[in-house]
Amino acid sequence: MTHIWFIGFLSTFAGIGVGGVIATLINGFKRSIGTIYAVCTGLILGLLSFEIVPEAIQLGNWVVFALGFLIGVIIFELIHMGFHKNPVISKGSRKQHNLRIGLFLALIISIHNFPEGMILFTPLFMARIRFYLLFLLSIIIAVPVAIGAFIGEMIGMQNQLLWAFLISLTVGTIYMVTIKEILPESIRQSSNIYSLLVALIAFCLVGAYLISS
Template structure:
Protein backbone atom coordinates (compact mmCIF):
# COMPACT_ATOMS: atom_id res chain seq x y z
CA UNK A 1 0.00 0.00 0.00
CA UNK A 2 1.07 3.56 -0.71
CA UNK A 3 0.28 4.57 2.88
CA UNK A 4 2.61 1.90 4.27
CA UNK A 5 5.41 2.98 1.93
CA UNK A 6 4.91 6.59 3.03
CA UNK A 7 5.11 5.48 6.67
CA UNK A 8 8.37 3.64 5.99
CA UNK A 9 9.73 6.65 4.12
CA UNK A 10 8.92 8.92 7.07
CA UNK A 11 10.62 6.60 9.55
CA UNK A 12 13.72 6.08 7.38
CA UNK A 13 14.14 9.78 6.68
CA UNK A 14 13.68 10.73 10.35
CA UNK A 15 16.30 8.12 11.27
CA UNK A 16 18.78 9.50 8.75
CA UNK A 17 18.11 13.07 9.89
CA UNK A 18 18.56 12.06 13.54
CA UNK A 19 21.90 10.39 12.85
CA UNK A 20 23.35 13.65 11.54
CA UNK A 21 23.54 15.00 15.11
CA UNK A 22 26.55 12.74 15.58
CA UNK A 23 28.07 13.98 12.30
CA UNK A 24 28.28 17.44 13.82
CA UNK A 25 29.79 16.09 17.04
CA UNK A 26 32.53 13.91 15.50
CA UNK A 27 34.99 16.73 14.61
CA UNK A 28 34.84 17.91 18.20
CA UNK A 29 36.45 14.67 19.38
CA UNK A 30 39.68 16.07 17.96
CA UNK A 31 39.27 19.85 17.91
CA UNK A 32 37.00 20.57 20.89
CA UNK A 33 39.68 22.43 22.84
CA UNK A 34 39.76 25.14 20.18
CA UNK A 35 36.04 25.89 20.24
CA UNK A 36 34.13 28.11 22.63
CA UNK A 37 30.99 30.10 23.30
CA UNK A 38 30.99 32.02 20.02
CA UNK A 39 30.96 28.75 18.10
CA UNK A 40 27.98 27.47 20.11
CA UNK A 41 25.98 30.64 19.44
CA UNK A 42 26.90 30.71 15.76
CA UNK A 43 25.97 27.05 15.24
CA UNK A 44 22.69 27.37 17.12
CA UNK A 45 21.88 30.53 15.18
CA UNK A 46 22.42 28.70 11.90
CA UNK A 47 20.28 25.79 13.12
CA UNK A 48 17.51 28.24 14.06
CA UNK A 49 17.53 29.79 10.59
CA UNK A 50 17.28 26.38 8.92
CA UNK A 51 14.41 25.37 11.21
CA UNK A 52 12.49 28.56 10.48
CA UNK A 53 12.85 28.13 6.71
CA UNK A 54 11.82 24.47 6.90
CA UNK A 55 8.82 25.37 9.05
CA UNK A 56 7.67 28.03 6.61
CA UNK A 57 8.29 26.40 3.24
CA UNK A 58 8.16 22.64 3.84
CA UNK A 59 5.58 22.37 6.63
CA UNK A 60 3.36 25.47 6.86
CA UNK A 61 3.07 25.88 3.09
CA UNK A 62 1.93 22.29 2.37
CA UNK A 63 -0.38 22.36 5.41
CA UNK A 64 -2.14 25.43 4.04
CA UNK A 65 -2.40 23.91 0.56
CA UNK A 66 -3.80 20.60 1.79
CA UNK A 67 -6.07 21.74 4.60
CA UNK A 68 -6.74 25.45 4.21
CA UNK A 69 -6.48 28.25 6.73
CA UNK A 70 -8.67 26.88 9.51
CA UNK A 71 -7.00 23.47 9.76
CA UNK A 72 -3.61 25.12 9.52
CA UNK A 73 -4.44 27.59 12.30
CA UNK A 74 -5.72 24.85 14.62
CA UNK A 75 -2.70 22.62 14.08
CA UNK A 76 -0.16 25.45 14.24
CA UNK A 77 -1.48 26.87 17.50
CA UNK A 78 -1.81 23.43 19.09
CA UNK A 79 1.80 22.63 18.19
CA UNK A 80 3.08 25.80 19.83
CA UNK A 81 0.81 25.37 22.87
CA UNK A 82 1.80 21.75 23.52
CA UNK A 83 5.52 22.50 23.40
CA UNK A 84 4.90 25.47 25.69
CA UNK A 85 3.17 23.21 28.21
CA UNK A 86 6.00 20.66 28.09
CA UNK A 87 8.53 23.45 28.50
CA UNK A 88 6.63 24.97 31.41
CA UNK A 89 5.92 21.85 33.45
CA UNK A 90 8.61 19.29 32.62
CA UNK A 91 11.83 19.57 34.64
CA UNK A 92 14.78 20.50 32.42
CA UNK A 93 18.02 22.42 32.50
CA UNK A 94 19.43 24.86 29.96
CA UNK A 95 23.15 25.43 29.65
CA UNK A 96 22.81 29.15 30.39
CA UNK A 97 19.20 29.91 31.31
CA UNK A 98 19.33 27.35 34.10
CA UNK A 99 16.47 25.28 35.49
CA UNK A 100 12.93 25.46 34.14
CA UNK A 101 9.76 23.52 34.89
CA UNK A 102 9.04 21.38 37.94
CA UNK A 103 11.70 20.93 40.61
CA UNK A 104 13.11 17.39 40.78
CA UNK A 105 16.29 17.64 42.78
CA UNK A 106 16.83 13.86 42.73
CA UNK A 107 17.24 13.93 38.96
CA UNK A 108 20.85 14.33 37.83
CA UNK A 109 21.57 17.55 35.93
CA UNK A 110 22.74 15.63 32.85
CA UNK A 111 19.25 14.12 32.52
CA UNK A 112 17.72 17.55 32.90
CA UNK A 113 19.84 18.59 29.93
CA UNK A 114 18.58 15.56 28.02
CA UNK A 115 14.95 16.49 28.75
CA UNK A 116 15.58 20.03 27.51
CA UNK A 117 17.08 18.75 24.26
CA UNK A 118 14.21 16.26 23.90
CA UNK A 119 11.70 19.12 24.01
CA UNK A 120 13.61 20.59 21.06
CA UNK A 121 14.21 17.46 19.00
CA UNK A 122 11.03 15.41 19.32
CA UNK A 123 9.00 17.91 17.22
CA UNK A 124 11.78 17.90 14.62
CA UNK A 125 11.56 14.12 14.31
CA UNK A 126 7.78 14.36 14.09
CA UNK A 127 8.10 16.87 11.27
CA UNK A 128 10.21 14.48 9.20
CA UNK A 129 7.99 11.48 9.93
CA UNK A 130 4.81 13.36 9.02
CA UNK A 131 6.33 14.81 5.86
CA UNK A 132 6.90 11.25 4.61
CA UNK A 133 3.34 11.46 3.29
CA UNK A 134 4.05 14.60 1.23
CA UNK A 135 6.19 15.52 -1.79
CA UNK A 136 8.26 17.73 0.55
CA UNK A 137 9.59 14.72 2.49
CA UNK A 138 13.14 14.97 1.16
CA UNK A 139 13.18 18.75 1.69
CA UNK A 140 12.15 18.42 5.34
CA UNK A 141 14.62 15.59 5.99
CA UNK A 142 17.48 17.58 4.45
CA UNK A 143 16.47 20.67 6.42
CA UNK A 144 16.32 18.87 9.75
CA UNK A 145 19.43 16.85 8.97
CA UNK A 146 21.32 20.00 7.96
CA UNK A 147 20.36 21.86 11.13
CA UNK A 148 21.18 18.80 13.24
CA UNK A 149 24.83 19.04 12.23
CA UNK A 150 25.46 22.46 13.82
CA UNK A 151 22.99 21.64 16.61
CA UNK A 152 24.82 18.40 17.40
CA UNK A 153 28.15 20.22 17.43
CA UNK A 154 26.73 22.94 19.69
CA UNK A 155 25.32 20.34 22.08
CA UNK A 156 28.65 18.53 22.22
CA UNK A 157 30.60 21.73 22.89
CA UNK A 158 28.14 22.95 25.52
CA UNK A 159 28.22 19.66 27.43
CA UNK A 160 32.03 19.54 27.42
CA UNK A 161 32.20 23.18 28.50
CA UNK A 162 29.84 22.25 31.36
CA UNK A 163 32.44 19.77 32.58
CA UNK A 164 31.20 16.47 31.14
CA UNK A 165 33.62 14.01 29.60
CA UNK A 166 33.96 13.59 25.84
CA UNK A 167 32.37 10.12 26.07
CA UNK A 168 29.37 11.36 28.07
CA UNK A 169 28.93 14.37 25.79
CA UNK A 170 28.99 12.17 22.69
CA UNK A 171 26.50 9.73 24.22
CA UNK A 172 24.06 12.51 25.09
CA UNK A 173 24.43 13.96 21.60
CA UNK A 174 23.62 10.52 20.17
CA UNK A 175 20.55 10.31 22.42
CA UNK A 176 19.27 13.59 20.98
CA UNK A 177 19.36 11.97 17.55
CA UNK A 178 17.52 8.89 18.80
CA UNK A 179 14.82 11.19 20.18
CA UNK A 180 14.23 12.41 16.63
CA UNK A 181 13.86 8.84 15.39
CA UNK A 182 11.20 8.20 18.05
CA UNK A 183 9.48 11.45 17.08
CA UNK A 184 9.53 10.37 13.44
CA UNK A 185 7.95 7.00 14.20
CA UNK A 186 5.29 8.71 16.32
CA UNK A 187 4.46 11.30 13.66
CA UNK A 188 4.39 8.85 10.78
CA UNK A 189 2.31 6.44 12.87
CA UNK A 190 -0.34 9.08 13.52
CA UNK A 191 -0.83 9.69 9.81
CA UNK A 192 -0.86 5.94 9.17
CA UNK A 193 -3.85 5.72 11.52
CA UNK A 194 -5.70 8.52 9.72
CA UNK A 195 -4.52 10.54 6.73
CA UNK A 196 -7.13 13.18 7.60
CA UNK A 197 -4.69 14.27 10.30
CA UNK A 198 -2.03 15.22 7.73
CA UNK A 199 -2.75 18.97 7.37
CA UNK A 200 -3.21 19.33 11.12
CA UNK A 201 0.02 17.52 11.93
CA UNK A 202 2.08 19.36 9.31
CA UNK A 203 0.87 22.61 10.86
CA UNK A 204 1.40 21.16 14.36
CA UNK A 205 5.05 20.39 13.57
CA UNK A 206 5.53 23.87 12.11
CA UNK A 207 4.04 25.53 15.18
CA UNK A 208 6.13 23.42 17.54
CA UNK A 209 9.36 24.19 15.70
CA UNK A 210 8.68 27.93 15.48
CA UNK A 211 7.96 28.01 19.22
CA UNK A 212 11.21 26.18 19.99
CA UNK A 213 13.22 28.58 17.84
CA UNK A 214 11.64 31.69 19.36
CA UNK A 215 11.41 30.60 22.99
CA UNK A 216 14.49 28.45 23.37
CA UNK A 217 17.13 28.61 20.64
CA UNK A 218 17.30 32.34 19.91
CA UNK A 219 17.23 33.45 23.58
CA UNK A 220 19.96 30.92 24.39
CA UNK A 221 22.22 32.48 21.73
CA UNK A 222 21.63 36.03 23.04
CA UNK A 223 22.88 35.56 26.59
CA UNK A 224 26.64 35.87 26.07
CA UNK A 225 27.00 39.03 23.99
CA UNK A 226 27.05 37.19 20.66
CA UNK A 227 23.66 38.42 19.46
CA UNK A 228 24.86 39.92 16.18
CA UNK A 229 26.97 36.89 15.32
CA UNK A 230 24.15 34.43 15.98
CA UNK A 231 21.69 36.64 14.08
CA UNK A 232 23.86 36.64 10.96
CA UNK A 233 24.24 32.88 11.19
CA UNK A 234 20.44 32.59 11.56
CA UNK A 235 20.07 34.67 8.38
CA UNK A 236 22.66 32.48 6.66
CA UNK A 237 20.87 29.29 7.73
CA UNK A 238 17.52 30.64 6.53
CA UNK A 239 19.10 31.69 3.23
CA UNK A 240 20.74 28.32 2.62
CA UNK A 241 17.55 26.39 3.38
CA UNK A 242 15.45 28.72 1.24
CA UNK A 243 17.74 28.20 -1.76
CA UNK A 244 17.81 24.44 -1.16
CA UNK A 245 14.02 24.39 -1.04
CA UNK A 246 13.86 25.95 -4.51
CA UNK A 247 16.60 23.71 -5.93
CA UNK A 248 14.97 20.58 -4.52
CA UNK A 249 11.42 21.72 -5.28
Protein backbone atom coordinates in the same frame (compact mmCIF):
# COMPACT_ATOMS: atom_id res chain seq x y z
CA MET B 1 2.43 -2.84 1.08
CA THR B 2 5.82 -1.22 0.84
CA HIS B 3 8.19 -0.99 3.76
CA ILE B 4 7.82 2.79 3.99
CA TRP B 5 7.93 2.59 7.78
CA PHE B 6 11.43 1.09 7.57
CA ILE B 7 12.54 3.78 5.13
CA GLY B 8 11.20 6.44 7.48
CA PHE B 9 13.06 4.89 10.40
CA LEU B 10 16.37 4.67 8.52
CA SER B 11 16.16 8.17 7.05
CA THR B 12 15.35 9.69 10.45
CA PHE B 13 18.06 7.72 12.23
CA ALA B 14 20.61 8.61 9.53
CA GLY B 15 19.69 12.30 9.57
CA ILE B 16 19.92 12.53 13.34
CA GLY B 17 23.17 10.55 13.33
CA VAL B 18 24.85 12.75 10.71
CA GLY B 19 23.85 15.86 12.61
CA GLY B 20 25.23 14.32 15.79
CA VAL B 21 28.54 13.46 14.13
CA ILE B 22 28.93 17.05 12.90
CA ALA B 23 28.09 18.36 16.35
CA THR B 24 30.70 16.01 17.81
CA LEU B 25 33.39 17.21 15.41
CA ILE B 26 32.87 20.89 16.15
CA ASN B 27 31.88 20.57 19.79
CA GLY B 28 35.43 21.27 20.94
CA PHE B 29 35.33 24.76 19.49
CA LYS B 30 33.48 26.78 22.08
CA ARG B 31 33.09 29.80 19.81
CA SER B 32 31.33 27.65 17.26
CA ILE B 33 28.42 26.85 19.56
CA GLY B 34 26.72 30.20 19.03
CA THR B 35 27.20 29.85 15.28
CA ILE B 36 25.69 26.35 15.29
CA TYR B 37 22.59 27.57 17.08
CA ALA B 38 22.27 30.60 14.77
CA VAL B 39 22.69 28.54 11.60
CA CYS B 40 20.18 25.95 12.74
CA THR B 41 17.75 28.70 13.73
CA GLY B 42 17.86 30.01 10.17
CA LEU B 43 17.64 26.52 8.66
CA ILE B 44 14.63 25.53 10.74
CA LEU B 45 12.76 28.79 10.16
CA GLY B 46 13.55 28.55 6.45
CA LEU B 47 12.26 24.98 6.25
CA LEU B 48 9.12 25.98 8.10
CA SER B 49 8.48 29.07 5.99
CA PHE B 50 9.29 27.77 2.51
CA GLU B 51 8.28 24.11 2.71
CA ILE B 52 6.25 22.92 5.71
CA VAL B 53 3.88 25.89 6.16
CA PRO B 54 2.89 26.03 2.45
CA GLU B 55 2.32 22.26 2.54
CA ALA B 56 0.04 22.57 5.56
CA ILE B 57 -1.95 25.40 3.99
CA GLN B 58 -2.23 23.52 0.71
CA LEU B 59 -3.56 20.40 2.45
CA GLY B 60 -6.01 22.37 4.55
CA ASN B 61 -6.58 26.11 4.73
CA TRP B 62 -5.55 29.15 6.73
CA VAL B 63 -8.07 28.43 9.49
CA VAL B 64 -6.79 24.88 10.04
CA PHE B 65 -3.21 26.11 9.94
CA ALA B 66 -3.86 28.88 12.47
CA LEU B 67 -5.69 26.50 14.81
CA GLY B 68 -2.98 23.85 14.62
CA PHE B 69 -0.22 26.43 15.04
CA LEU B 70 -1.94 27.91 18.10
CA ILE B 71 -2.37 24.51 19.74
CA GLY B 72 1.29 23.74 19.00
CA VAL B 73 2.28 26.96 20.79
CA ILE B 74 0.08 26.01 23.76
CA ILE B 75 1.64 22.54 23.91
CA PHE B 76 5.10 24.10 23.99
CA GLU B 77 4.11 26.49 26.77
CA LEU B 78 2.67 23.64 28.85
CA ILE B 79 5.84 21.57 28.39
CA HIS B 80 7.95 24.67 29.08
CA MET B 81 6.10 25.33 32.34
CA GLY B 82 6.50 21.69 33.32
CA PHE B 83 10.25 21.88 32.84
CA HIS B 84 10.51 25.10 34.82
CA LYS B 85 8.56 23.58 37.68
CA ASN B 86 11.16 20.83 37.86
CA PRO B 87 13.91 22.12 40.19
CA VAL B 88 16.47 19.68 38.85
CA ILE B 89 16.26 21.08 35.34
CA SER B 90 15.17 24.68 35.75
CA LYS B 91 17.76 25.56 38.37
CA GLY B 92 21.45 24.99 38.36
CA SER B 93 24.32 24.94 35.99
CA ARG B 94 24.77 25.46 32.27
CA LYS B 95 24.88 21.67 31.95
CA GLN B 96 21.29 21.45 33.15
CA HIS B 97 20.25 24.25 30.83
CA ASN B 98 21.75 22.52 27.81
CA LEU B 99 20.15 19.25 28.84
CA ARG B 100 16.76 20.98 28.95
CA ILE B 101 17.21 22.31 25.41
CA GLY B 102 18.16 18.85 24.18
CA LEU B 103 15.10 17.32 25.80
CA PHE B 104 12.85 19.98 24.28
CA LEU B 105 14.17 19.20 20.84
CA ALA B 106 13.84 15.46 21.40
CA LEU B 107 10.10 15.99 21.92
CA ILE B 108 9.42 17.84 18.65
CA ILE B 109 12.11 16.62 16.23
CA SER B 110 10.53 15.94 12.85
CA ILE B 111 11.13 15.19 9.18
CA HIS B 112 14.02 17.56 8.54
CA ASN B 113 16.47 15.65 10.67
CA PHE B 114 19.84 17.02 9.64
CA PRO B 115 19.74 20.48 11.25
CA GLU B 116 17.63 19.24 14.15
CA GLY B 117 20.17 16.48 14.75
CA MET B 118 22.95 19.05 15.02
CA ILE B 119 20.96 21.11 17.50
CA LEU B 120 19.81 18.14 19.53
CA PHE B 121 23.26 16.63 20.00
CA THR B 122 25.19 19.84 20.60
CA PRO B 123 23.60 20.71 23.98
CA LEU B 124 23.56 17.05 25.03
CA PHE B 125 27.29 16.74 24.29
CA MET B 126 27.87 19.92 26.27
CA ALA B 127 25.89 18.32 29.09
CA ARG B 128 28.36 15.39 28.84
CA ILE B 129 25.74 12.77 28.06
CA ARG B 130 27.45 9.48 27.19
CA PHE B 131 27.68 8.48 23.54
CA TYR B 132 25.77 5.22 23.86
CA LEU B 133 22.85 7.14 25.38
CA LEU B 134 22.89 9.53 22.42
CA PHE B 135 22.92 6.57 20.04
CA LEU B 136 19.94 5.11 21.88
CA LEU B 137 18.19 8.49 21.71
CA SER B 138 18.59 8.51 17.90
CA ILE B 139 16.83 5.16 17.73
CA ILE B 140 14.07 6.29 20.10
CA ILE B 141 13.42 9.39 17.98
CA ALA B 142 13.40 7.35 14.77
CA VAL B 143 10.89 4.77 16.04
CA PRO B 144 7.87 7.15 16.17
CA VAL B 145 8.64 8.24 12.60
CA ALA B 146 8.54 4.60 11.50
CA ILE B 147 5.26 4.05 13.38
CA GLY B 148 3.78 7.24 11.93
CA ALA B 149 4.84 6.25 8.41
CA PHE B 150 3.28 2.81 8.86
CA ILE B 151 -0.01 4.27 10.13
CA GLY B 152 0.01 6.90 7.40
CA GLU B 153 0.44 4.21 4.77
CA MET B 154 -2.42 2.23 6.30
CA ILE B 155 -4.96 5.07 6.44
CA GLY B 156 -3.69 7.00 3.42
CA MET B 157 -4.20 10.72 2.88
CA GLN B 158 -8.01 10.73 2.72
CA ASN B 159 -8.43 13.14 5.63
CA GLN B 160 -6.30 16.02 4.40
CA LEU B 161 -7.63 18.42 7.04
CA LEU B 162 -6.33 16.10 9.78
CA TRP B 163 -2.88 15.95 8.21
CA ALA B 164 -2.88 19.72 7.75
CA PHE B 165 -3.78 20.18 11.41
CA LEU B 166 -1.04 17.81 12.61
CA ILE B 167 1.58 19.48 10.42
CA SER B 168 0.48 22.92 11.64
CA LEU B 169 0.65 21.76 15.26
CA THR B 170 4.21 20.57 14.68
CA VAL B 171 5.11 23.88 13.02
CA GLY B 172 3.84 25.83 16.03
CA THR B 173 5.83 23.73 18.48
CA ILE B 174 9.05 23.80 16.45
CA TYR B 175 8.71 27.55 15.93
CA MET B 176 8.42 28.18 19.66
CA VAL B 177 11.39 25.96 20.50
CA THR B 178 13.46 27.74 17.83
CA ILE B 179 12.55 31.27 18.94
CA LYS B 180 12.46 30.78 22.71
CA GLU B 181 15.24 28.22 23.22
CA ILE B 182 17.67 27.95 20.31
CA LEU B 183 18.02 31.58 19.18
CA PRO B 184 18.42 32.98 22.74
CA GLU B 185 21.14 30.41 23.39
CA SER B 186 22.96 31.53 20.25
CA ILE B 187 22.75 35.14 21.42
CA ARG B 188 24.11 34.16 24.84
CA GLN B 189 27.04 32.39 23.20
CA SER B 190 27.84 35.29 20.81
CA SER B 191 25.89 38.53 20.30
CA ASN B 192 22.55 39.83 19.05
CA ILE B 193 23.79 41.18 15.72
CA TYR B 194 26.03 38.21 14.94
CA SER B 195 23.35 35.62 15.77
CA LEU B 196 20.62 37.39 13.81
CA LEU B 197 22.91 37.95 10.82
CA VAL B 198 24.01 34.29 10.68
CA ALA B 199 20.42 33.10 11.14
CA LEU B 200 19.25 35.43 8.34
CA ILE B 201 21.94 34.17 5.96
CA ALA B 202 21.02 30.53 6.71
CA PHE B 203 17.32 31.39 6.28
CA CYS B 204 17.94 32.99 2.87
CA LEU B 205 20.17 30.14 1.69
CA VAL B 206 17.70 27.40 2.56
CA GLY B 207 14.90 29.50 1.07
CA ALA B 208 16.79 29.96 -2.20
CA TYR B 209 17.55 26.24 -2.31
CA LEU B 210 13.95 25.16 -1.69
CA ILE B 211 12.53 27.68 -4.18
CA SER B 212 14.97 26.63 -6.92
CA SER B 213 14.58 22.87 -6.32
